[in-house]
Amino acid sequence: xxxxxxxxxxxxxxxxxxxxxxxxxxxxxxxxxxxxxxxxxxxxxxxxxxxxxxxxxxxxxxxxxxxxxxxxxxxxxxxxxxxxxxxxxxxxxxxxxxxxxxxxxxxxxxxxxxxxxxxxxxxxxxxxxxxxxxxxxxxxxxxxxxxxxxxxxxxxxxxxxxxxxxxxxxxxxxxxxxxxxxxxxxxxxxxxxxxxxxxxxxxxxxxxxxxxxxxxxxxxxxxxxxxxxxxxxxxxxxxxxxxxxxxxxxxxxxxxxxxxxxxxxxxxxxxxxxxxxxxxxxxxxxxxxxxxxxxxxxxxxxxxxxxxxxxxxxxxxxxxxxxxxxxxxxxxxxxxxxxxxxxxxxxxxxxxxxxxxxxxxxxxxxxxxxxxxxxxxxxxxxxxxxxxxxxxx
Amino acid sequence: xxxxxxxxxxxxxxxxxxxxxxxxxxxxxxxxxxxxxxxxxxxxxxxxxxxxxxxxxxxxxxxxxxxxxxxxxxxxxxxxxxxxxxxxxxxxxxxxxxxxxxxxxxxxxxxxxxxxxxxxxxxxxxxxxxxxxxxxxxxxxxxxxxxxxxxxxxxxxxxxxxxxxxxxxxxxxxxxxxxxxxxxxxxxxxxxxxxxxxxxxxxxxxxxxxxxxxxxxxxxxxxxxxxxxxxxxxxxxxxxxxxxxxxxxxxxxxxxxxxxxxxxxxxxxxxxxxxxxxxxxxxxxxxxxxxxxxxxxxxxxxxxxxxxxxxxxxxxxxxxxxxxxxxx
Numbered sequence: 001x002x003x004x005x006x007x008x009x010x011x012x013x014x015x016x017x018x019x020x021x022x023x024x025x026x027x028x029x030x031x032x033x034x035x036x037x038x039x040x041x042x043x044x045x046x047x048x049x050x051x052x053x054x055x056x057x058x059x060x061x062x063x064x065x066x067x068x069x070x071x072x073x074x075x076x077x078x079x080x081x082x083x084x085x086x087x088x089x090x091x092x093x094x095x096x097x098x099x100x101x102x103x104x105x106x107x108x109x110x111x112x113x114x115x116x117x118x119x120x121x122x123x124x125x126x127x128x129x130x131x132x133x134x135x136x137x138x139x140x141x142x143x144x145x146x147x148x149x150x151x152x153x154x155x156x157x158x159x160x161x162x163x164x165x166x167x168x169x170x171x172x173x174x175x176x177x178x179x180x181x182x183x184x185x186x187x188x189x190x191x192x193x194x195x196x197x198x199x200x201x202x203x204x205x206x207x208x209x210x211x212x213x214x215x216x217x218x219x220x221x222x223x224x225x226x227x228x229x230x231x232x233x234x235x236x237x238x239x240x241x242x243x244x245x246x247x248x249x250x251x252x253x254x255x256x257x258x259x260x261x262x263x264x265x266x267x268x269x270x271x272x273x274x275x276x277x278x279x280x281x282x283x284x285x286x287x288x289x290x291x292x293x294x295x296x297x298x299x300x301x302x303x304x305x306x307x308x309x310x311x312x313x314x315x316x317x318x319x320x321x322x323x324x325x326x327x328x329x330x331x332x333x334x335x336x337x338x339x340x341x342x343x344x345x346x347x348x349x350x351x352x353x354x355x356x357x358x359x360x361x362x363x364x365x366x367x368x369x370x371x372x373x374x375x376x377x378x379x380x381x382x383x384x385x386x387x388x389x390x391x392x393x
Numbered sequence: 394x395x396x397x398x399x400x401x402x403x404x405x406x407x408x409x410x411x412x413x414x415x416x417x418x419x420x421x422x423x424x425x426x427x428x429x430x431x432x433x434x435x436x437x438x439x440x441x442x443x444x445x446x447x448x449x450x451x452x453x454x455x456x457x458x459x460x461x462x463x464x465x466x467x468x469x470x471x472x473x474x475x476x477x478x479x480x481x482x483x484x485x486x487x488x489x490x491x492x493x494x495x496x497x498x499x500x501x502x503x504x505x506x507x508x509x510x511x512x513x514x515x516x517x518x519x520x521x522x523x524x525x526x527x528x529x530x531x532x533x534x535x536x537x538x539x540x541x542x543x544x545x546x547x548x549x550x551x552x553x554x555x556x557x558x559x560x561x562x563x564x565x566x567x568x569x570x571x572x573x574x575x576x577x578x579x580x581x582x583x584x585x586x587x588x589x590x591x592x593x594x595x596x597x598x599x600x601x602x603x604x605x606x607x608x609x610x611x612x613x614x615x616x617x618x619x620x621x622x623x624x625x626x627x628x629x630x631x632x633x634x635x636x637x638x639x640x641x642x643x644x645x646x647x648x649x650x651x652x653x654x655x656x657x658x659x660x661x662x663x664x665x666x667x668x669x670x671x672x673x674x675x676x677x678x679x680x681x682x683x684x685x686x687x688x689x690x691x692x693x694x695x696x697x698x699x700x701x702x703x704x705x706x707x708x709x710x711x712x713x714x715x716x717x718x719x720x721x
Binding site: 074076107108113118121122123139140188 | 612622630
């Protein structure tokens with residue numbers, strides 16, 4: 001009991017005080033997964049920071065490293081095979097990566113907390129939901145069973161679960177998807193964390209429920225002045241909620257900007273491609289613009305700019321190291337492209353060197369190499385393949 | 394929503410389902426609202442619901458209940474002393490006075506069979522609890538931590554796993570024999586110990602594989618992300634979700650261990666007289682000549698032993714079916 005009391009005084013005594021509103025700083029973070037196929041470099045020098053009351057959206061395709069970033073901040077990367085190989089993650093000025101496991105555990109929950117993608121699998125199936133929320137209070141605050149359960153009911157009401165008092169003893173599978181996500185959120189905010197990481201919180205839900213959950217998250221954030229990191233691949237979800245957006249590609253942040261700036265004019269061809277690939281009502285009947293090809297295999301990231309094989313503006317300089325660094329291209333706005341300035345002013349010197357179709361075909365050809373069947377198929381449009389080869393060389 | 398005649402359960406379900414589009418909750422609910430009218434269903438309440446409908450469960454439960462009463466209070470079934478022998482009444486066929494007849498030494502077979510239940514139940518229960526506890530602890534540790542500890546524990550388990558239970562039992566009890574003057578509790582303790590030593594690896598293996606299945610689940614990661622300590626993760630999140638197969642196997646093992654005890658006693662190395670046990674009685678009954686001269690001596694303890702083992706195995710089957718519907 002004494003240890004619980006001690007922790008309580010630590011909590012109220014504010015061991016972690018943000019300096020100038022700065023909650024979380026991630027500095028040049030590297031994470032790799034040592035797999036049988038080789039070392040997958042999931043995160044390659046990611047840096048960002050988060051302030052009180054700010055919403056940072058981390059945007060990217062599957063495998064871009066957005067979830068791994070969240071896991072690294074939480075310290076829940078499975079090791080082996082995952083290892084943080086470099087960088088710092090500072091919470092209120094203290095490096096989380098050099099902390100003792102015990103101190104780190106004291107941060108998870110009361111200081112930094114997380115909402116998972118699929119609430120059905122993120123809730124323990126054998127315990128009632130109220131019990132699971134109450135557990136947070138019992139473990140971290142040393143509350144009695146009945147008090148903790150009372151708190152749980154209050155929280156369930158706060159996240160707008162109808163009939164919370166009656167449903168406190170229900171099991172996770174008896175709730176609908178949206179309700180489960182609300183319960184997950186209730187658990188995550190139970191200890192009033194300063195930072196909340198939401199890892200694709202609405203991906204498993206349908207559109208109307210998505211809007212409700214995002215609304216709830218926004219409301220809770222405003223009420224508690226939390227820093228919110230919203231991980232998503234859905235640009236639509238981000239637009240209304242986020243203050244800043246960090247776009248990730250192949251384990252790097254390729255662009256970071258205020259949400260309005262980014263939507264108005266992207267400074268990286270990848271962001272441009274993402275924005276174009278949002279289905280829009282006024283484009284009915286047209287073919288949806290998609291970025292050709294696939295994200296790179298993280299065990300074999302191409303030299304130069306990792307996006308170069310798929311980039312429509314690709315030039316020779318993009319295909320060779322050094323990689324374009326993330327630099328300030330406009331005040332308050334970062335991008336990692338040699339041609340960001342040209343892109344921002346829509347300069348005529350920027351010309352499309354390969355179309356999405358060409359990228360697609362070239363990539364398919366690369367994968368089919370060594371297979372005679374694929375080669376014969378490709379002789380049909382050998383001319384085009386030749387063209388794209390020329391372009392790439 | 395217009396249907397106001399629905400039960401309370403369905404009404405709360407409707408109220409609780411998403412006001413917008415998600416109808417999955419209310420689609421699933423009414424079907425199991427009928428099955429678990431008042432209490433919300435969990436794995437265990439679902440299992441209990443299934444169990445209640447299984448005739449196998451009821452038959453085996455009644456048999457086991459009778460057996461337990463026999464073990465705890467044999468005096469309820471017979472007033473004859475199982476250790477009283479009268480050579481004058483040796484080798485009698487079943488009669489009014491001796492329902493199951495008497496043995497070659499004039500013991501009352503019925504009384505001995507009733508009193509024999511205690512040794513069997515004691516050995517069966519204690520050894521399956523002990524194997525389950527050791528197996529669960531080892532399986533949890535090696536499954537959850539992995540790495541070298543897992544490798545060491547698994548190899549140690551395999552060493553014991555490689556020795557057949559009966560052979561191991563014979564060896565152990567040959568080295569540390571039960572004498573005629575060893576007290577009953579110590580005799581039982583030795584048999585239990587030997588069964589536990591050679592029986593835990595199978596439970597540990599099962600637990601380990603079950604833990605490996607549960608561990609990567611999001612709720613374990615989520616509990617970690619919300620500040621759960623390793624101990625809490627194991628006890629609250631992994632154990633309750635991984636234990637079901639072990640419960641099933643332990644129930645089945647109970648029957649198996651009872652027969653192992655009988656076998657060891659039959660070989661004169663398990664329990665020793667004056668302890669009363671079905672194994673001892675079967676052993677005594679099967680000497681040359683007696684099988685034909687006094688078949689009742691062999692028949693009744695064997696029958697009780699078979700029915701007991703069968704009851705526990707049936708219970709295990711019923712529990713398995715209830716817990717894991719996929720195995721049906």
